[in-house]
Amino acid sequence: METGTRTPWATVEAERDAAVRTLRGRVLELGAGDGANFGLLHPSVDWVGLEPDRRRRARLAEKARSHGHRAAPLDGGAEDIPLPEASVDAVLGTTVLCSVADPERVLEEVARVLRPGGRALFAEHVAAPAGTATGTVLRLARPFTRVFDHGCDPTRDTEATVRASALEVAGVARYAVPVLGLVIPYVLIDARRPA
Ligand SMILES: C[S@@+](CC[C@H](N)C(=O)[O-])C[C@H]1O[C@@H](n2cnc3c(N)ncnc32)[C@H](O)[C@@H]1O
Helix, strand or coil: CCCCCCCCHHHHHHHHHHHHHCCCCEEEEECCCCCCCHHHCCCCCEEEEECCCHHHHHHHHHHHHHCCCCCCCECCCHHHCCCCCCCEEEEEEECCCCCCCCHHHHHHHHHHHEEEEEEEEEEEECCCCCCCHHHHHHHHHHHHHHHHCCCCCCCCCHHHHHHCCCCEEEEEEEEEEEECCEEEEEEEEEEECCC
8 A cells, every 4th residue: 555645757857847847957867868957957958968879869969050059969878978077067867867877976977077076966766665556567667677677676765875976965756646556656866976
């Protein structure tokens, strides 16, 4: 039995989008996919995208140009970010820490490329509690989502991984989102590289 307050997806999406709108400066977006966040970024943002999937990166490059972002997206995984230390003001990841091969390594890289005091914003679906129907379904779905959904592992405790990293967590909003009879936990994590 899954208990607790449920939040409709539309509300979660609105709060996530509002957080993305507050990013400023040179922003590195990890696993930027098809550029779903372009419409949300403040016009002053100097966007740097990272996307390892060649086909998605090509579409992303086109969309980036149409949104006035001049830099072509970078090729590579977030486990080895091709940028120098302290070179960005903020890092953005939406539904990407579920997909990377090594989240701990990615967070090391995020802390490296952020300037001291720089901000990391992650919006992620995370593991459901053990013993819940959703937890069981996500565990069973994992082998399939790993193969067919951009490497997605729906059983990760991403908040714990961020808290264990060199980043300082400034705020976490936790949600339980009803989806097709399941209750998917989702987090919005606002963190900083210590100044
Ligand atoms: C579920 S999609 C999310 C895309 C986009 N962030 C969004 O919110 O629409 C996950 C993305 O992460 C990318 N990805 C997978 N492994 C990655 C890695 N190791 N480093 C960076 N991005 C990765 C995938 O290619 C895909 O574009």
